Amino acid sequence: QEIEDVIKSCSIPPWYRCRPGRLHERACSARVVNPMRGALYLDQFKAGLRLPLHPLIRQILRFFRVSLAQIVPNGILNILGFMSLMTEHKVEPTLLRFRRFFRLHLARGTQEWFTFMARFNSKVLSGLPESHHHWKPNWFMVEAPWLDWNVEWNLHPPKELNTIHPGEMSPEQEQWVRSFIASFDDDEEPPNVFDLVTNKKIAEYKLRGK
Numbered sequence: 001q002e003i004e005d006v007i008k009s010c011s012i013p014p015w016y017r018c019r020p021g022r023l024h025e026r027a028c029s030a031r032v033v034n035p036m037r038g039a040l041y042l043d044q045f046k047a048g049l050r051l052p053l054h055p056l057i058r059q060i061l062r063f064f065r066v067s068l069a070q071i072v073p074n075g076i077l078n079i080l081g082f083m084s085l086m087t088e089h090k091v092e093p094t095l096l097r098f099r100r101f102f103r104l105h106l107a108r109g110t111q112e113w114f115t116f117m118a119r120f121n122s123k124v125l126s127g128l129p130e131s132h133h134h135w136k137p138n139w140f141m142v143e144a145p146w147l148d149w150n151v152e153w154n155l156h157p158p159k160e161l162n163t164i165h166p167g168e169m170s171p172e173q174e175q176w177v178r179s180f181i182a183s184f185d186d187d188e189e190p191p192n193v194f195d196l197v198t199n200k201k202i203a204e205y206k207l208r209g210k
Contacts, residue, residue, distance in 0.1 A: 003140045006045045016051050017143040027069060027139040028112050028153055037143045038151030039069050043135035047073040048080040048197040052209030053148045056083060059095045061149055064104045065157045066114055068149040072107045073135060074128050075115035077193050080207055081125045084196035087205040089180075096168065100177050103162040112155060122181060127192035148209065 003018050012018060021027065027039035040049075053068070057079060061068055071079075082101060086093035101124055102116040108131075118124070169177075184190050202208065 039139045042138040043073040047076040050208035067153050072115045078116045080197045081193035124190050125193045126189035
């Protein structure tokens with residue numbers, strides 16, 4: 001029933017066939033049996049994930065060499081919160097800007113799942129829950145003629161992917177980032193991610209693919 005509710009509430013297109021996992025299947029697997037079949041978690045959709053994936057989310061996953069199923073719900077919230085925040089400020093959300101604000105990090109207490117954490121002195125979102133309890137058992141399988149993410153899990157993405165090398169950002173781009181961070185009052189929290197990632201804003205800001 002929960003899967004059907006997610007399909008309906010998140011308007012998952014019919015070409016994505018969603019079904020419960022079978023006894024012999026695991027959500028996390030470094031061995032790909034079928035590249036057109038992969039597991040996702042109900043709490044990822046509760047965090048705002050939608051199918052098809054927005055092109056930027058595909059870029060982020062490809063760049064960091066991780067599977068969508070490896071990103072914990074808070075990581076999904078940070079991606080979508082960033083996209084919504086940039087859109088509100090009429091700034092294009094790009095992979096480089098995302099990398100300047102966030103870095104890939106192992107999720108606390110795990111060796112297989114990852115999140116995106118704010119870089120030092122670069123916090124632009126607030127309100128993330130400390131954890132999403134009991135989310136890992138609530139997964140389901142997605143099958144489609146074409147999946148817009150890599151279903152193979154990568155347990156050791158290169159740490160250097162978090163590095164922004166000299167010359168990647170122009171002085172003007174870095175100055176914009178610093179000014180943007182400084183625009184938040186020291187006495188106030190940055191925007192709450194749950195005010196940025198709502199069904200209305202997901203639709204209005206087109207935070208899903210076509």
